[in-house]
Each structure stands twice: as C-alpha cells, then as structure tokens.
Amino acid sequence: MFKSLLFFFLLLPLILFCQKDTIISGKVVSQSINLEGIHVLNISKKTGEITGDRGYFKIKAQVNDTLQFSAVHLEATRYVIKESDFKTELIFVEMKSLTTHLKEVTLTEYKNINAFSLGIIPASTKSYTPAERRLKSSKSGFIEPVLNLISGRTNTLKNDVGIEKKEFLQIKTSNYFERIYFTQTLHIPEEHVDGFLFYVVENENYARAMKDKNKTMATFLLSGLAVEYLKLKEL
Template identity: 45%
Template sequence: MNRKLNGKVTSSFSDLEGIYLINNRSKENTLTEHGGYFSIQASVGDTLVFSSVQFKAAKVALSEADFNKELFFVKLYPIVRFLDDVRINEYKNINAVSLGIISPNTKHYTPAERKLKTAEELHWYSPLLIPFGGMSVDGLINSISGRTSMLKKELEVEKKELLIHKLEGWFEKKYFIENLKIPEEYVKGFLFYLVEDPKFNAAMKSKNKTMATFIMNDLAVKYKQLLNDK
C-alpha cells in the first residue's frame, strides 16, 4: 500500500536542492526542494535511489519504522574529485604595466625607499605646519630630520641585504667554503664584508658576474687574513 513519505536529505554540503530520487518499484520520481526536503509515494520494502552530480548515489530500502517517523532523513556523501595534474602558467609579460593599470614610467619603491620618501616630503612641508602638542616648528623639523637620517641608514641596510640576496642566487654556499676556503661559520659575515666594498658593489649592480667573481677572490684573501689576525 502506497503512502506519502516525507523526508529530508542531509550532507556536509549546504546546496541540497534539485537532488533526483526515484522509487525503484513504482518508478515515481521527484526532486528535493530547498533545504533537501522531499515527499514521495512509497510502500514498505520499496527502494529509493538518490543521485546527483555532486553526491555519491545512495539506495535506501524502506521499513515500517521509516513511515512512522515525522521526517525520514537520508544522509548523502559528496563526491571528492582529485585532479591528476595541475599546471600553473606564468605569464611574465602580464603585469600592472601591460594591463594599463599603472604607467610604465612609474618608479617602484622598496619598503625602505617608500618610508624615506614620505619622511622627506613631510620635512619639505614642515615649515607650513602649525605647531601642535606644545612642540615648536623647529622641534618638529628636528624630529623629522632625525627620522629622515634614521631612514636613510635603514635604506642603506636594505640595499646591502638585497645585494646579499642576489649574491646568494649567483653562488651556492659550498662555493664560498670549497672554492674560496671561507670557514662555514664565517660565510655570512663574508657576504656582508663583500657588499661593503665599493668596487664589488658596482660590479654587482652592473650584473658583471665575471668582475664580481674576480674582486670576490681578492677580497676572500683579505677576509681570511682578518680572521687570522684575530
């Protein structure tokens, strides 16, 4: 004897509308409504089949107890699809300039350069500022000057760190240890020693690896002598 069965589909997914279900015996079918609710005519012993592109198919055999419930719950499990291969294409020519977002003539600032530029601009306009908080204009200018000086030092440190990063990209650590015979624990110190040298600095900035290598070999001898003198 057919009876109306009221049910609800549950899952970890929130979109439960439009799931197809069919009574295998009577071939009556329907779709779940918003929230996964459904109603269908069925009898004890009938099998309901649930299917959807995002869920694993499920077959449920109905018992008398299912009809006695106010709401018959059916849990569905989402289909997990694994990708065999993921390809990421890097388009080097696509950037903010090529897309017309910024002008090709726009200068790009490092974090330290940006801080310094802001401080210098504030210094330039400081005579126009009205004294505040008990601080005179002269005091304000001195305060800004001190910060500008500090930021200039910070910029120099950043430039040296960028050169060291570039240098580490050119040579592996074992090159300094095996070829230049720099003790492993002093390699980092040697890198800072290198970027302090003006000639080496210029060779790095001009991307002249041959010249940089030549200067570096000479500086390695001097650096090891300094270590021995200690």
C-alpha cells in the first residue's frame, strides 16, 4: 500500500504537467508575402494570438487542441495539435491565398534591371538586406553595441539574418523551379508545396548548391529531400 501511494505521488507531478498547456511555437507558410497579423485562435481554449513578422506565432495549447488560422487575404485553415508537435522547435501551418481574378492585366518582370545595372548605385557597393542593415546598425556607435550585446538583441538580430537568408532562398527556389516540377516530378501535393519549400532551405547542402548556382546538384538534392518530406508527412 505504501509503495503504491509513493508511486502515485511521484507520478502526480508528471500527470499535472501533461495536463497543463504548453507554449507552441509555429510559422505560417504561404505564397502570400503578407504573413503578419494573421489571427491564431485556439478553439478548444477560446484563446487567441496574432502572427508577428514573417508569420511566426506562439500560443498556449495541448494535445488535440484545434487551432484556427484566419486572415482576409488567406483561406481559413485549421490545425490539430499532435503530441509530436511538442518535440519540434516550430510547427508549420500552410495557408492558401485567396485568388482575385483581374481582367486584362499584364505584368512584365525584368530581373536584370536594378539600381546596379542602371548605374544608380556603383557595382562595387555592398548591398545589405533589411535584417543585415538592422544588425549593422546595432553595432555602430560606442554605447549601443555594448547594450545590445548584454540585452541579447545582437544575437536576436543575427538569428533574423539567418531566417531572412532562408526566406530569400525559398523565393530563389520558386524562381528556379516551376511549381509543376514539384507536383508532377517530385509528387508533392499542391497544398504542401509551400511547406516543402520551407523544408528544403533548412538543408545545408542544398543551400550551398543554390549559392554556387549549381542547378544540377540542387535538382539532385531536391529529389532526395522530396522522398524524405513525403515520408515525414506520410503523404
């Protein structure tokens, strides 16, 4: 009897911990570039949050809770929390863009025309991305760099640069490979293509191949990553 009670009291904290809500971190992925301000509602708990910059969000949840994502420019999406979600740093929720049909609209993109090619900015001038500019700014002056280092803001800005590079690589991948290549050649379901793009940019070998403009190697690596992704998602 004593051993049974002892076992129960030892197990009780674990039971209580499992019943408590845990903070879930995630990111909305979509073809839309506007991922800030998306409403994230935990229907089970009647609590809500909104996504921050680039679609990142945090919300309290537990296994089997249903999260609903909604925005005026995206199709409403629901996501049921699984036990495996608590073992990952981020959960990825795909949202489809609402399509608005326009009549007689023609868009022409000139990828080679920019401030450098037009001579507005010298070719030797180093260009910085928004995240790189924020990081560079945080290191200027005398007092501010020290304060940023102590507060942890410098590390946060460095992480932002890494995230931004992955997002640029995702866009570059979309430009290199047509969407039909992912659906018909790699057999990625249409509704999971955006999630797959976010998955592949995490691969260092693929990122290196794209940086070196080695499309042959990038294509080879995509085939293997597609198999991994389909198995991971059990699609």
